[in-house]
Amino acid sequence: MKIVRLIFLIAHLGILFLLLGTLLNAYVPPKVYPWFNLLSLGFPVLIIAYVVLTVFWVFNWKKRAIVFIALGFLFVNPVKRWVNYSSENREASDLKIISLNAKGGVLGIKNIEDYINAQNPDIVLMQEHVRDYNFEGLGKGKGDPIISIFSKYKIIDQKELIESNSETNNAYANQTDIEIKGNTYRFINVYLQPFKFEKNMVKLKGNSDEDEQKVKDIVKRLIPTFKMHQEQVAAVRKGIDESPYPVILVGDFNSVPNSYEYYHLGKGLKDAFVESGRGSATSFHDYKFPIRIDYVFTSQSIQPLSYKVDRSVRISDHYPVIATFKLKK
Incomplete structure (x- = not known):
């Protein structure tokens, strides 16, 4: 189980960094580095995976869940650009x-x-x-x-x-x-x-x-x-x-x-x-x-x-x- 959690943690951190990359589109133009713009296409999949893994940590009573929840607030506005109420x-x-x-x-x-x-x-x-x-x-x-x-x-x-x-x-x-x-x-x-x-x-x-x-x-x-x-x-x-x-x-x-x-x-x-x-x-x-x-x-x-x-x-x-x-x- 520890190995599974370690794999999930690495995956979660990787997804977090990819999501942070989409935020850099506000600052980095495609002619300088186009790959951040490429990441924006996958935002729905990335944010769903991020939420699922965060829920996993919550149900496993891990303190890291608090960290991932807090960091998740960085993506509230980006999510509202896709789904809003x-x-x-x-x-x-x-x-x-x-x-x-x-x-x-x-x-x-x-x-x-x-x-x-x-x-x-x-x-x-x-x-x-x-x-x-x-x-x-x-x-x-x-x-x-x-x-x-x-x-x-x-x-x-x-x-x-x-x-x-x-x-x-x-x-x-x-x-x-x-x-x-x-x-x-x-x-x-x-x-x-x-x-x-x-x-x-x-x-x-x-x-x-x-x-x-x-x-x-x-x-x-x-x-x-x-x-x-x-x-x-x-x-x-x-x-x-x-x-x-x-x-x-x-x-x-x-x-x-x-x-x-x-x-x-x-x-x-x-x-x-x-x-x-x-x-x-x-x-x-x-x-x-x-x-x-x-x-x-x-x-x-x-x-x-x-x-x-x-x-x-x-x-x-x-x-x-x-x-x-x-x-x-």
């Missing part, structure tokens, strides 16, 4: 938005249109929209084939922050200044460089040689993309930092919580899910593994009232994200 806010909202990666409308343009129209949002931000859409009462802003914005309110100005310029750079971002009830707000719609994985590329089959090669191929795609994201994040941050207006940052970051992209795009902003979300924030459902890559962030002056990942529909490989806000008078 905010109290319900019944305050009347001033603004309702929907964010959706539409996957090019391959699951039906009319399905998307019917869904959006039934929700009656004030503003819709789409990624991978590709096709033309007709939403009731919403005017379309200038856009490109990948990202677009539709608004009930007057669009004052628009500007590209990231523009795809080659076959290898497929990231997009733009800022749209919109006048809402006498005040101007900057909406930034983001679609960071995709990894372009297909299911067969990531599904392991139990063949050691074939699976080993698949893992190597996955890492070869991940690391360069992380480094591209660093440059793209810097371009988006410029639109945020130079904004004279409150900002609502929305989009498909193609990055999970606790990643470099999450920490640096969200710096100084509120994560609407952490502020007002309930349940799981997992938004990409094409894989069985829990993945949150769709986000809504706001300036401090904007109060998120609700955040919902709508799992009742499958109109894309992403679930729609619906958020409501109280705007500063």
Whole structure:
């Protein structure tokens, strides 16, 4: 039994150090050391293993359980970025938005249109929209084939922050200044460089040689993309930092919580899910593994009232994200 406990202790300490590595994404950019960003992908598995081993020490009446419980508080906020249970806010909202990666409308343009129209949002931000859409009462802003914005309110100005310029750079971002009830707000719609994985590329089959090669191929795609994201994040941050207006940052970051992209795009902003979300924030459902890559962030002056990942529909490989806000008078 002592040997088993020793093995568990070593494993627990190893998991702790890996989890601490995910926190370093707030400080270490991918171009310096991309492996911390790689760790963020495994955060759900790591934190579950950490909790299970902590419970093991508790039931074995070991003092080390106290140490692991205390250290576990370091990961409360990182966990809330995946799973959260905010109290319900019944305050009347001033603004309702929907964010959706539409996957090019391959699951039906009319399905998307019917869904959006039934929700009656004030503003819709789409990624991978590709096709033309007709939403009731919403005017379309200038856009490109990948990202677009539709608004009930007057669009004052628009500007590209990231523009795809080659076959290898497929990231997009733009800022749209919109006048809402006498005040101007900057909406930034983001679609960071995709990894372009297909299911067969990531599904392991139990063949050691074939699976080993698949893992190597996955890492070869991940690391360069992380480094591209660093440059793209810097371009988006410029639109945020130079904004004279409150900002609502929305989009498909193609990055999970606790990643470099999450920490640096969200710096100084509120994560609407952490502020007002309930349940799981997992938004990409094409894989069985829990993945949150769709986000809504706001300036401090904007109060998120609700955040919902709508799992009742499958109109894309992403679930729609619906958020409501109280705007500063």
